[in-house]
Each structure stands twice: as structure tokens, then as C-alpha cells.
Amino acid sequence: MASQAGVFWLESDPASGLNLIHTLAESGEGSVPLLPDTLGVRSQVNGYGGGALCAAPDRLFAIESSSQQIYDIMPETGIVSAVTDDASACFGGLVWDRHRERLLAVREDADGQQLVAIRQGKLETLHQGEDFYSAPAVSDSGRQLAWISWHLPDMPWVSSVLWLARVDDDGMLVDARPVMPFQSPTRACVQQPVFVGETLYVLSDHLGWWQPWQMDENRSWRCLDDTQADQASAPWQLGECQHLPLPEGGWLRVRYLSGIGGLWWQPDRDALPQQLGTSYVDFRCLTRQGDRAYCIARSSDRLDAVLSVDMETGQIHVLAGGEKPFDEVVLSSPEPFRLPESEETAFVVSGFYYPPVRSQSGQTDNAPLVMIAHGGPTAMICPVLNPQVQFLCHQGFAVAEVNYRGSSGFGRDFRLCLAGQWGVLDVQDIECAARHLVSEGKASAQAAFMQGRSSGGYTALMALVSSAYFTAGVSQFGVSDPERLRAMTHRFESGYLDWLLGSFEEVPDRWRERSPLMQADRIQQPMAFFQGGQDAIVVPEQTHRMATAIRANGRESFVQVYPDEGHGFRKASNQADMLTQLAVFYRQCLQR
Numbered sequence: 001m002a003s004q005a006g007v008f009w010l011e012s013d014p015a016s017g018l019n020l021i022h023t024l025a026e027s028g029e030g031s032v033p034l035l036p037d038t039l040g041v042r043s044q045v046n047g048y049g050g051g052a053l054c055a056a057p058d059r060l061f062a063i064e065s066s067s068q069q070i071y072d073i074m075p076e077t078g079i080v081s082a083v084t085d086d087a088s089a090c091f092g093g094l095v096w097d098r099h100r101e102r103l104l105a106v107r108e109d110a111d112g113q114q115l116v117a118i119r120q121g122k123l124e125t126l127h128q129g130e131d132f133y134s135a136p137a138v139s140d141s142g143r144q145l146a147w148i149s150w151h152l153p154d155m156p157w158v159s160s161v162l163w164l165a166r167v168d169d170d171g172m173l174v175d176a177r178p179v180m181p182f183q184s185p186t187r188a189c190v191q192q193p194v195f196v197g198e199t200l201y202v203l204s205d206h207l208g209w210w211q212p213w214q215m216d217e218n219r220s221w222r223c224l225d226d227t228q229a230d231q232a233s234a235p236w237q238l239g240e241c242q243h244l245p246l247p248e249g250g251w252l253r254v255r256y257l258s259g260i261g262g263l264w265w266q267p268d269r270d271a272l273p274q275q276l277g278t279s280y281v282d283f284r285c286l287t288r289q290g291d292r293a294y295c296i297a298r299s300s301d302r303l304d305a306v307l308s309v310d311m312e313t314g315q316i317h318v319l320a321g322g323e324k325p326f327d328e329v330v331l332s333s334p335e336p337f338r339l340p341e342s343e344e345t346a347f348v349v350s351g352f353y354y355p356p357v358r359s360q361s362g363q364t365d366n367a368p369l370v371m372i373a374h375g376g377p378t379a380m381i382c383p384v385l386n387p388q389v390q391f392l393c394h395q396g397f398a399v400a401e402v403n404y405r406g407s408s409g410f411g412r413d414f415r416l417c418l419a420g421q422w423g424v425l426d427v428q429d430i431e432c433a434a435r436h437l438v439s440e441g442k443a444s445a446q447a448a449f450m451q452g453r454s455s456g457g458y459t460a461l462m463a464l465v466s467s468a469y470f471t472a473g474v475s476q477f478g479v480s481d482p483e484r485l486r487a488m489t490h491r492f493e494s495g496y497l498d499w500l501l502g503s504f505e506e507v508p509d510r511w512r513e514r515s516p517l518m519q520a521d522r523i524q525q526p527m528a529f530f531q532g533g534q535d536a537i538v539v540p541e542q543t544h545r546m547a548t549a550i551r552a553n554g555r556e557s558f559v560q561v562y563p564d565e566g567h568g569f570r571k572a573s574n575q576a577d578m579l580t581q582l583a584v585f586y587r588q589c590l591q592r
Contacts, residue, residue: 002289003055003096005075007319008034009285009296009306010041010053017570018042021053021062023075024319031306031320035078040065043238045092045108046132046492047537051239054094054103061103063091070094070103070118083118093134093238099142100171106133106238112491115147117171126173127163132156132492134238139195143167146193146200149178153495157234157378157408157415162190162202164219181206181213181221189412191235194245201245203232205412212243212253230256234378234408234415241286244293246311252293254283256409258336258350259382263295265314276309277316282382294319298384301331325385332357332393334383337400339429339436347414349429351402352383353442357393367398368471368590369443371434373452373459374401377418377426377500380409391579397586398443404429404459422455422500423462423514430459431469447471447590451582454538454567455479461516461546464523472526472589474582477538477567480546481517489537517542520549526556528585530578532565558585 001008010019011031018040022031042065043049052063060073061083068090070083084091089109097104102119104126114128115136127133130149134156137146145167150160165176181188181204188206195201200215201224210232212224225231231253232242242254249269254261261282266273277283280297287294293309305322309315325331334352341348356367370392374381381401389399403410404426406418418425430450438445450470452460457478464473479485486497486504502510512518527550531543540561547557560581562574569575 001053001055001060001285002287002292002294004057004289005055005059007289007294007306007308008053008055008060008075009320012570013037014572016040017565018065019052021060021073022320029319034060034075035073035080039071039080043092044068044090045106045113045238047490048236048492049092050237051093051095051106054096056096056101057098061094061096063094070105083121084123086123093136095136095138097138097142097171099138102171104136104138104145106136119171124171127165127176134235135191135193137193137195137200138167139200140197144195144198144200145173146195146202148190148193152491153498155378155493155496155499156191157189158499159187160189160191162193162204164200164215179215179219189235191232192241192243194241194243196245196247199245201243203243205230208412212245212251214245224251225253227255228411230409230411233261233380234376236376236379240284242284244286244288246288250311252286252288252309252311254286256380258338259352259380259403259409260336261382263297263309265309265311267311267314274314276314277307280305282384297322298382300334300383300385301325302385325387325390329394330357331385331390332399336383337433337437337440339432345405347405347410347417349402349404349433351400351433352381353437354389354393354399355442356396356398357390358396364398364443365441366444367396367442368447368449368586369434369437370397370399370449370451370586371430371470372399372401373404373426373430373450373456373463374407375452375454375456376408377404377406377422377455377459378408378415380407387575388579392583395583395586397449398437400433400437400442402430402433419499420502420510423458423466426459427463427466431463431467434469449473449586449589452476452478457538458482458516461523461527462514464525464527465516465519466522468524470525472528472586473523474528474530474585475543475546476530476578477532477535477543478529479538479542480515481542482515483511484542485538488539517546517549520546521553523550523553523555526558526585526589528558528582529560530569530581531559531561532567532569533561533563534566537567 021034041062043052054061093106095104107116131151161178165173190204193202210230244252282298306320308317332354338350450460451474453476457475460473550557
């Protein structure tokens with residue numbers, strides 16, 4: 001986040017688990033906290049938040065994690081004051097409207113969401129009636145406003161709509177209407193609208209990939225880059241930006257190829273695109289201030305970095321972060337792999353393999369293999385530095401992460417083919433990947449483990465339900481009872497399970513067949529569960545019921561609950577304990 005007030009970002013504090021605001025040190029390099037560690041910043045809109053920090057010319061606005069209210073922060077003095085006092089609601093997707101010196105935000109309460117403006121403590125509803133809102137964007141004149149909306153049961157990566165409205169002298173919207181890419185309605189996902197002057201740019205996948213489009217005065221669409229590659233990730237959170245149109249027809253964009261994000265820059269419309277920062281594998285939160293752009297960059301062997309990009313030369317400078325994570329410790333480097341093409345599917349499944357870290361011959365064909373299913377399941381794996389992966393590699397395990405069918409970053413068709421097939425295609429692809437790596441001499445044929453977080457935990461459980469290939473499984477706050485989750489889940493994902501498994505009312509038998517809890521008697525291998533005691537998405541009761549059902553079948557199940565964690569472990573002490581317990585569990589399974 002950048003403005004005349006400076007450059008700001010969020011860093012997770014390992015002791016408290018809070019997201020704290022950081023800024024540049026006085027030297028212009030390195031990170032220092034802006035405030036004492038009492039103000040955690042996090043939005044809970046849609047359960048996954050996003051857009052919790054916003055920069056105005058002389059101040060910041062942030063959403064405090066516990067109250068979910070917006071606070072005004074003066075960087076020069078450190079003075080913090082409340083902007084909202086709305087205990088019934090939470091906020092996200094903050095955007096500063098400089099023309100009217102007001103905040104734009106998504107407000108969420110028990111009745112739904114609204115697009116709102118907040119000025120001098122007064123809240124005004126700009127638009128309502130849609131189920132979900134995101135990404136408000138203001139034109140340079142302040143006379144146009146664009147945003148994204150979508151309706152249940154869709155998720156924002158299945159179908160969403162771009163809206164455009166005029167803004168009157170009082171700041172209210174006039175002639176608000178959806179803008180479709182073609183005359184006839186086309187189901188597509190549109191995201192990240194942004195203006196340069198009065199020209200609107202957006203990313204849309206209506207031709208099969210998230211590609212950049214420009215809208216002219218007649219609201220006709222023109223594709224700016226027809227490369228068959230996603231140039232955005234799935235919009236789980238608000239406030240994301242992975243493309244920056246620039247004056248004179250230039251741009252800065254992220255492009256995903258084979259699970260790796262590249263940063264591409266074209267200084268003007270006549271120049272040839274250049275790839276920048278090739279040592280990094282993913283880029284997020286692009287923003288611009290003057291002639292410089294800023295972003296968060298991730299790599300395979302270093303900590304996340306805050307980068308500055310000179311828009312005239314393309315030169316990159318590391319402002320903060322980017323350190324080596326461990327002194328004198330050898331890291332396992334990711335090796336990309338692809339599964340052989342199959343007549344059964346038109347898609348090529350790929351992933352990243354991490355060999356065990358050894359001091360001797362480097363042989364891998366006797367190494368036990370840990371397969372990791374990413375969460376979402378509409379998410380993706382990039383080969384970024386993952387301490388959990390590195391820990392397992394240093395324990396002598398080979399590790400592989402798979403972008404199975406249904407992952408984002410590989411086009412719309414690949415992403416949507418998991419509809420009705422959750423617990424089948426993801427399981428098939430990961431088991432095929434394990435067998436492929438073993439056949440290539442990358443791991444032992446005698447011991448393969450399966451683990452995953454959240455929906456990846458569900459995939460791990462279903463792998464052990466449907467196959468005897470895996471030696472044991474690990475579920476980290478994973479789904480074990482989809483029917484119960486459907487009844488309890490938050491509004492954002494209330495239609496997601498019916499998309500993943502098929503309508504519960506139409507195919508109830510499929511739900512039972514794809515329920516790990518209902519199929520617990522088919523699990524013959526040991527299972528370990530790691531659970532947050534405050535998890536409101538996968539509640540502890542669900543995990544305990546699953547573990548009990550496995551024990552009732554005479555099989556082993558281990559449960560570790562962290563009372564102070566939610567859906568995902570934030571405190572370093574809990575993460576370290578989980579890794580220790582994980583290694584013990586795997587070693588015990590190998591000794592049987």
C-alpha cells in the first residue's frame with residue numbers, strides 16, 4: 001500500500017499471530033512496525049477478508065481484527081481513532097476516494113452486503129441488492145465508479161459481474177448497471193477493475209483465461225493480451241491487485257505459467273514486454289505511487305519481500321524482507337513435474353517435487369513420500385518457500401505438492417472441472433502423481449503419506465477412504481462431514497459444497513459416498529488430525545467425531561487440538577509443535 005504518506009504493508013507477528021502494520025525504516029530499507037503490537041489488522045468479510053489496509057495521502061485506514069471496525073491512523077504521530085462504530089457489521093475491501101475524501105468499503109452484516117461510503121463518521125449506502133460486492137474503483141475524475149458483484153450459489157471464480165455507474169455531485173451513484181463483455185450474457189468471472197483516466201481496465205475469463213481487457217467509451221471490450229494464461233489468481237480475498245495499467249498504454253501484470261507467477265512489464269504501448277524479477281515465483285498486491293510500483297514478491301528460497309519497481313527503467317529494488325530463512329541450512333529446491341498425458345482427460349496435471357535433504361549420496365528412491373493437497377480446493381500451489389515442506393525434507397522425506405484438476409491458475413475449464421467431482425478428481429490426480437514420482441525413482445514405493453489443510457484435509461481423508469495406496473493420512477483442520485458443514489458454513493461458501501459435490505437435494509447418495517465420516521469404516525490406515533479449538537469453519541466437534549469413528553473401526557487416530565487457534569494456525573509456537581507431532585506420527589507409521 002503506497003501513498004504520499006509512505007509505503008505500508010502487513011506482516012504476521014509469529015508470537016501473537018496478529019497482522020501488524022509495517023513501514024520502511026528511516027534509512028529507506030528494512031521494516032519497522034508502525035504502531036505498538038496491540039492493533040492487529042484483519043477483515044472477516046466473507047470469512048477470508050482482504051482489503052483491510054488503505055492509504056490516503058496523509059493517513060492510513062485499517063480494520064481492527066477483533067472489533068472489525070475501521071480506524072484512522074496518522075503515521076506521523078501514531079494517533080489512532082475509530083472511524084466506525086457498527087458492532088453489527090464487519091468491513092473489507094477498503095478504497096480511498098480522493099475526490100470526496102471518503103472511504104469506499106464492503107459492509108457485511110447478518111442480512112448481507114452493501115457497497116458503502118464513509119465520510120466524517122457518516123456511512124452512506126451506495127449500492128445494495130447483490131449478494132456479494134468487491135473491488136470498488138474510482139476514475140481519475142471521480143465521476144465514475146466500477147465494482148464487482150456476484151450471486152449465490154456462485155463463487156466469484158465461477159460467475160461474477162462488472163458494474164459501472166456515474167457519480168453525482170453528492171457522491172451518490174447514477175445509472176448503475178452491469179456491463180457484459182458480449183451482447184448475450186456469458187458466464188464469466190470478472191475481477192480487479194482499475195481506471196487510468198476515465199478508461200476502465202478489468203481482468204475477465206470469458207474467453208477461457210483471466211486476461212486484461214480495456215473498455216472504451218461505448219462500453220465495448222478490447223483484449224489487451226490474448227496469451228492463454230491466467231493473469232490473476234482465484235479471488236478468495238478482497239482488495240487483490242495483480243495488474244496495473246500505466247499511462248501511455250504501458251502496464252505491469254502477473255502471469256501464471258505451469259504454477260509459477262511471473263511479473264511482466266511494458267513501459268508503453270510500443271515497447272516489447274519484459275519479464276522482471278525472475279528469481280521470484282509469485283507476486284501480489286501491486287500498487288503504484290508516482291513513477292514507482294510496489295508489490296509483495298515470494299520466492300522458493302527466501303522470505304517474502306517488498307519490492308519497488310521503477311516504471312521508467314524496470315529496475316527492481318528490495319525494500320524489505322527477502323532474507324534467507326535459516327543460517328547455513330541447505331534448502332530443498334522445487335523440481336517441477338508433469339503427469340503423462342492421459343486419454344481420460346484433456347488436462348495436464350502438474351506440481352512441484354522437493355527431494356529430501358541428505359548429506360550423502362543424494363539417493364531418493366528409498367525416501368518416504370509426503371503428498372500435500374492444497375486447500376480451497378479452488379486455489380493453487382506455487383513453489384514458494386514453505387517451512388513445513390522444508391522441515392519434512394530435513395527429516396528425510398520427499399515432498400510433492402500437486403495442482404490437481406480444479407486448481408486455479410490453469411484456465412477456466414481446468415478450474416471448473418471439479419464441479420461435482422470433489423473427492424474424486426483431486427484424489428485421482430494426487431495418487432497418480434505419487435505413483436509417477438515413485439516410478440521416476442523420486443521416492444520409495446513402500447511408504448507414501450497424504451496430508452492437507454482445510455479442503456486439502458478432506459482430500460487426504462477421501463484418499464484413505466478410496467485407496468489402500470497411502471501408508472497414513474493427516475488432516476489439518478480438514479472437512480470430514482460435508483453435510484454438517486453445509487448446514488453451518490458461512491454465507492460466502494453456502495453454495496460452494498453443492499457445486500463441488502452436486503445438489504444435496506438431487507444427489508444425496510453422492511454426499512454420503514463422499515463423506516469421510518460416513519465412510520470411516522473404509523479407512524484402514526492411521527490418521528492424524530490437527531485442529532484449532534476456535535475454528536468456526538471446521539468446528540472441533542467435526543474432527544473429534546471423525547477420529548472417534550475411525551477408532552470405532554479398530555484403527556488408529558491421533559488428535560491434537562490448539563485451543564487458541566482458528567481455521568489455520570497463526571502462532572509460531574503452535575506451528576512448531578504441529579511439525580514436531582507430525583514428524584513423530586510419520587516415524588511411528590514407518591516403524592510398523
